[in-house]
Amino acid sequence: MGYDVADVSELEPRGPGGVVRMVRKALGARAFGFNYFDFPPNHTGHEHDERESGHEEVFFCVRGSGLMRIDGEEVELREGRFVRIDPEPSRVPVSGPDGMVFLVIGAPLEGKYEPPSWG
Numbered sequence: 172m173g174y175d176v177a178d179v180s181e182l183e184p185r186g187p188g189g190v191v192r193m194v195r196k197a198l199g200a201r202a203f204g205f206n207y208f209d210f211p212p213n214h215t216g217h218e219h220d221e222r223e224s225g226h227e228e229v230f231f232c233v234r235g236s237g238l239m240r241i242d243g244e245e246v247e248l249r250e251g252r253f254v255r256i257d258p259e260p261s262r263v264p265v266s267g268p269d270g271m272v273f274l275v276i277g278a279p280l281e282g283k284y285e286p287p288s289w290g
Contacts, residue, residue, distance in 0.1 A: 175199055179207050188214065195286070203278035204286065210237065210266035210273075218263035221256075224287075226277040230254045230264065235271035239264050248273065 177197035185191045192207040204226070210216065218240070221228060230239060232248040239246045242260045248271060256262055258280065264273065278284045 182207075184209075187217070190214065190216075201284070201286070203276060203284050205274060205276040208264070208271075208273050208275065210235075210264070210271045212266060212268050212270045214266045214270070216264040218261055220261045221258040221277065224277075225258050225279040225281060227258060227280050228256050228262070228275055228277040230256070231274045231276070233272040233274060235266060235269045237264060237266040237271040 175198045177194055179192050179194070182192040182194065182197055185193055188211070190208050190210050192209070194207050195203075195205050208216070230248065230253070232250055232252050234250060236247070236249045239248055239254055239256075240261075240263045241254075241256060246254055248254065248264065264271070
């Protein structure tokens with residue numbers, strides 16, 4: 172079989188507040204990382220950077236709105252918007268008053284993707 176299928180509604184909520192669905196792990200994808208996030212209203216995510224992994228990340232807002240704080244600068248996230256971030260800047264997603272559903276896709280700029288131990 173050359174494919175896998177996963178339904179977000181059937182994936183166990185993980186992470187602080189149960190906002191993460193581990194889609195990459197469910198599908199067994201190996202070339203890049205990606206996960207689905209469902210933030211309740213006015214929720215602040217985990218601030219981090221990707222210096223150690225060297226991952227470039229792309230955030231895609233599926234539903235709702237909020238913002239991405241990138242090295243202290245606020246970038247609006249709204250339905251249909253993509254935001255790409257280099258490995259070095261610190262980043263933290265924050266949902267607006269209606270919550271926000273978004274997808275994060277990442278892979279190293281150099282070398283091969285290695286799934287993290289946590290997911």
